[in-house]
Amino acid sequence: MTASESKGIKVAIVGGGVCGLTCAVALLRRGIHVEVFEAAAQFGEIGAGVGIGPNATRLLEHLGVLEEVLKETLEPGLTMGPFLFLSGMEGHEMLYEYPERDHGLGAHRPSFLNAMVKFVDPSITHFNKRCTSVAPSASNPGRTMIHFADGTTHEADVVIGADGIKSSVRPYVAGDDASRVIFSNTICYRGLIPMATVRAAGVTLDFSQSRTSILLGVDRHIVVFPVRGGNLVNVVAFHADHNAPLGSPQLPRDEWVKPVSQQELLDVYAGWGPEVTGLLNCIKTPSKWSIHMVYPPLESYVKGNVALIGDAAHGMLPHMGAGAGQGMEDGYILAQLLAHPQTSNTSLESVLRAYDRVRRPRAQMVWNGSYNTGKIYDGKGEHGLNADGVKQDIGTRWDDVWHHEVDDDVTLAVAWLKEISAC
Ligand SMILES: Cc1cc2nc3c(=O)[nH]c(=O)nc-3n(C[C@H](O)[C@H](O)[C@H](O)COP(=O)(O)OP(=O)(O)OC[C@H]3O[C@@H](n4cnc5c(N)ncnc54)[C@H](O)[C@@H]3O)c2cc1C
Known part of the structure; x- marks a missing residue:
C-alpha cells in the first residue's frame, strides 16, 4: 500500500x-x-x-x-512542427511561419x-x-x-x-x-479526410507535413493538420460573427452539434482560393459545431x-x-x-x-x-x-x-x- x-x-x-x-x-x-x-x-x-x-x-x-x-x-x-499561416484567397500567399523551437x-x-x-x-x-x-x-x-x-x-x-x-x-x-456557458458567435465545420482523397482532388498544398496550416480570411479561417501518421487530414473551418454581443443568440442544446449539407459549407467559403474549395469539396458530410465557452x-x-x-x-x-x-x-x-x-x-x-x-x-x-x-x-x-x-x-x-x-x-x-x- x-x-x-x-x-x-x-x-x-x-x-x-x-x-x-x-x-x-x-x-x-x-x-x-x-x-x-x-x-x-x-x-x-x-x-x-x-x-x-x-x-x-x-x-x-x-x-x-x-x-x-x-x-x-x-x-x-x-x-508536429511550426504553424504556417497562409492566405485563404487565390494564390494562397504565405503570410507567416511561427518560429517554433519545441514540437x-x-x-x-x-x-x-x-x-x-x-x-x-x-x-x-x-x-x-x-x-x-x-x-x-x-x-x-x-x-x-x-x-x-x-x-x-x-x-x-x-x-x-x-x-x-x-x-x-x-x-x-x-x-x-x-x-x-454562452455561444461564442463562432461556428465551425469539421471533417476528417483520407490524405489520398485530398491528393486525388488535386489539392497541391502539402498537408502531409507534420505541421498545422492555417488559412486566413475575413471572419473565417481554416485549420488543417495531418493525423494517424499522415493518413488522414483534420480540417476545421471556422466562421465567426465578431459584431454580435457574446451570448446572442442562445441556441438550444440539441443544436450545438449537427450534420449539415456540403453545400452549406461551400457557400460559407464561396470566393476563397482553389486549394480551399478543393479541400472542402472532399468533406462530403460535414458536422457543424456551435462553439460555446464558459x-x-x-x-x-x-x-x-x-x-x-x-x-x-x-x-x-x-x-x-x-x-x-x-x-x-x-x-x-x-x-x-x-x-x-x-x-x-x-x-x-x-x-x-x-x-x-x-x-x-x-x-x-x-x-x-x-x-x-x-x-x-x-x-x-x-x-x-x-x-x-x-x-x-x-x-x-x-x-x-x-x-x-x-x-x-x-x-x-x-x-x-x-x-x-x-x-
Ligand atoms: C473545433 C474544436 C477544436 C479543438 N481543438 C483543440 C486542439 O487542437 N487542442 C486542444 O488542446 N483543445 C482543442 N479543443 C478543445 C478540446 O476539445 C476540449 O478542451 C477538450 O476536449 C475538453 O475535454 P474535457 O475532458 O474537459 O471534456 P469532454 O471532452 O467534453 O469530456 C467530457 C466527458 O464527460 C462526459 N459527461 C458529460 N456530462 C456528464 C455527466 N453529467 N455525467 C457524467 N459524465 C458526463 C462526456 O460523455 C465526456 O466523456 C478543440 C475544441 C473544438 C470545439
Whole structure:
C-alpha cells in the first residue's frame, strides 16, 4: 500500500473525456483511490484531430504514457512542427511561419483516448452514470454526494467535475443559477479526410507535413493538420460573427452539434482560393459545431471538496489549440497535490484551493489568448491581414502556453499550503 492509499482519500471523477482520464491516470500513478463515472456507455471521442502542445506532451511524458499515445495514434514522435499561416484567397500567399523551437503532437482523438484508457483499471470505471448534481453529504460531513440520472448516488472525499462544457458539477461550484456557458458567435465545420482523397482532388498544398496550416480570411479561417501518421487530414473551418454581443443568440442544446449539407459549407467559403474549395469539396458530410465557452469566468474552480477541471472549468475558443492541454494540466496538478505526502483528509479543502490558485490565472490567460487569436485569424487584428500584420499580431503568442513546466506550479501550490500551515 502506498502512502496515499493508507490515507484513505477517495476521489470520484465525473466524466471520462481527455481531461478526466488524464486526471485518473495521474491519480492512479500516485496510488490514489479513484473512480470514474461516465455518462456514455463507453469511453469515446469524436472522429477528429486534436493538437497537443509541448506543455501537454511533456506532461504525458511525466506520466509515462507518451510512448503508448504515440503508438496508438500512429505518430512517429513529437514531430508536429511550426504553424504556417497562409492566405485563404487565390494564390494562397504565405503570410507567416511561427518560429517554433519545441514540437507537439497532432493526434487522432479516438486513438489518443484509447491510449489513455489502457492505463485506467476497468474495475474503477462506471458507465451509463450521468451525474445530475452534487451536494454535501447529509450523513458524512466533509464528503460529497454525487447524484446520477438512474437514481443512484456515490459518496467521495473529493469530487472532480470533468464533465465538459455542459457540466452538471459546475452549478454547485459556481454557486449561482446562471449556466456560465454562452455561444461564442463562432461556428465551425469539421471533417476528417483520407490524405489520398485530398491528393486525388488535386489539392497541391502539402498537408502531409507534420505541421498545422492555417488559412486566413475575413471572419473565417481554416485549420488543417495531418493525423494517424499522415493518413488522414483534420480540417476545421471556422466562421465567426465578431459584431454580435457574446451570448446572442442562445441556441438550444440539441443544436450545438449537427450534420449539415456540403453545400452549406461551400457557400460559407464561396470566393476563397482553389486549394480551399478543393479541400472542402472532399468533406462530403460535414458536422457543424456551435462553439460555446464558459463565460463570465468562474471566480473559483473549487468549492469545499469539489473541483472542476477541463472544459467544465474553462471551456474556451479553440484558436490556440490549447483547451484540452489546459484541462490536462488541471488534472495532472490536482493529482500531484492530492498525492502529496502531507495531504490528508483534513487538508483537502486547502489543497483544492491551492489547485485553484495556480490553475485559474493560467487557464484564464489561455482563454483570453484563444479569444484574441481568433480575432487575428479573422482579419480583426491590429495590424491587418497581410504578411507584416499577421507577423506582428501573432508574434510568439504560444510561448507562454507551450513553454511552461507544470511541476513548477505544483511547487508553487505546495509553498502556499506551507505558508498557510496546511501542509
Ligand atoms: C473545433 C474544436 C477544436 C479543438 N481543438 C483543440 C486542439 O487542437 N487542442 C486542444 O488542446 N483543445 C482543442 N479543443 C478543445 C478540446 O476539445 C476540449 O478542451 C477538450 O476536449 C475538453 O475535454 P474535457 O475532458 O474537459 O471534456 P469532454 O471532452 O467534453 O469530456 C467530457 C466527458 O464527460 C462526459 N459527461 C458529460 N456530462 C456528464 C455527466 N453529467 N455525467 C457524467 N459524465 C458526463 C462526456 O460523455 C465526456 O466523456 C478543440 C475544441 C473544438 C470545439
